[in-house]
Amino acid sequence: MPQISERFKNIPVSSIRKLSPLVAPLKAQGIKIYHLNIGDPDVKTPEVMLEPLKNWQENPIRYAQAAGEPAFIQALLKYYHQLGFDFLKSNDILATIGGSEAMVMAFLAVAEVDDEILVFEPFYSNYNVGAAVSGVKLVSVTTSINNGFHLPPVGDIEAKITPRTKAILFSNPCNPTGTVYTKEEINVLVELAKKHNLFLISDEVYREYAFDNKVPVSLLSYISELPDRIIVLDSLSKRYSLCGARLGVLITLNESLMQGAIKIAQSRLSGGLIDQVIGAQLTKVSASYISAVQQEYQSRRDVLYNELVKIPGVTAYKPEGAFYVMVSLPIKDSDDFCFWFLTEFHPNNETVMLAPGSGFYTTAGMGKNEVRIAYVLKEQDLKRAVEIIKLGLEEYNK
Ligand SMILES: Cc1ncc(COP(=O)(O)O)c(C=O)c1O
Known part of the structure; x- marks a missing residue:
């Protein structure tokens, strides 16, 4: 059997996508997933x-x-x-x-x-x-x-x-x-x-x-x-x-x-x-499209940030741009935590998908208590997703 090259085998998994194989079976069971893991916006493309x-x-x-x-x-x-x-x-x-x-x-x-x-x-x-x-x-x-x-x-x-x-x-x-x-x-x-x-x-x-x-x-x-x-x-x-x-x-x-x-x-x-x-x-594309979208992200940022920092043990820095926030959680292994949400924690048939923090670092051990959240969902959905994170932290840390 010819060998696949080491270079090829050593290509790291994209931390944004690595939990993706778990998604289809969950959806097939009727479980709603709040996708906070990837920056694929729900904002409409300009009609023009x-x-x-x-x-x-x-x-x-x-x-x-x-x-x-x-x-x-x-x-x-x-x-x-x-x-x-x-x-x-x-x-x-x-x-x-x-x-x-x-x-x-x-x-x-x-x-x-x-x-x-x-x-x-x-x-x-x-x-x-x-x-x-x-x-x-x-x-x-x-x-x-x-x-x-x-x-x-x-x-x-x-x-x-x-x-x-x-x-x-x-x-x-x-x-x-x-x-x-x-x-x-x-x-x-x-x-x-x-x-x-x-x-x-x-x-x-x-x-x-x-x-x-x-x-x-x-x-x-x-x-x-x-x-x-x-x-x-x-x-x-x-x-x-x-x-x-x-x-x-x-x-x-x-x-x-x-x-x-x-x-x-x-x-x-x-x-x-x-x-x-x-x-x-x-x-x-009109300038008003960009300014409206910018306003939308800013207000989502405010909602998300304000809700997140209410959770005991959670720290974040209010993002100044883009549509992501790196959040520090009271956990030891965010890879496990993100996996656990998808595989085990589905209150009311809902769950959240987060990007584990370690994939955003090269230094071993860094980011293990962090996750990245993309605020590419509507404010109502963001609020619900944060509620699920809060419940999840309580359950996971029992
Ligand atoms: C910082 C940054 N650079 C580059 C890209 C690549 O985006 P695309 O290939 O869709 O243009 C992304 C996508 O998330 C990004 O966040």
Whole structure:
């Protein structure tokens, strides 16, 4: 029997999806699951983006252009120009199959096998999978719930930089913590990148969803200082509730990096044509759509946070953006706790699905008392889900 490669066997399980096989049997038994485990919003996609589907004429459905359909790229350019990044040209933007593909391209671009990328844990757990696929090692700088998962002192970050470090990676606003980094924090990272000759990879897929009038700083605003070192990952998945359309973006002014990414794009021939025709509608989405969705997430955040911290032993930091909160619970093993909910705890034929915290860390033992909650459900459902968590904690800790 030929052996499956070690590299392949060692690909970590996505902590967001790893409980998924338990779902179908529960649903078949009529058990309602509150899905707090994944950021697949219930907010409606803008109607204007559905129009191309209703009026589809092209037959056959051909490949899209490998680097992105011109109409989609033009729409993206207009969007970034409106944000103030008018230096961007179409060659600086590559349409990818979700931000997920852009992420793997970025890892492959900056690092040789066994090189290191610095991340701030807890971080988006699929970075672990992307790193394993591209043979890169993620080296974590741990952040703490006590200061809202903001960056630790520069010395703690610098201590993790080795000759193999090639890039610093972060999401801003951050999944899973909801942290929006301040200008001062981004300045620190920019200075470190200059001093240690590193790339900076900024994952900005939640750019629009920051609360309490916070405005996340895009790394694109540093382009004149670091033209060749900046890679921005972006996506339409969350911004327009378009998760299933698989529309991502890689942005860089580094020409040789872009050439390499285009070679990968050419080898997979095309992103989705229909998806990109939908994406090209983005400039027709009204500003009021974004502000209404932003308000919706902010008020869900308030409801969820206020309910959660009423539970004895539960601590959380009020998220500043995105639509996730990392919650510390009075338990020892959140993997077991999340599994137990699905397999054993179904009050009134209902249960909750949570993402265990450990998958968002690389440091062994971290996150074992934490779970990540995505507030992509209506307020009523969030309240009920928190009630079930409270009941569950009482039962589990008996
Ligand atoms: C921080 C972050 N980056 C990237 C992605 C990838 O999203 P997609 O591939 O749907 O664009 C996600 C999805 O949850 C995310 O949370």
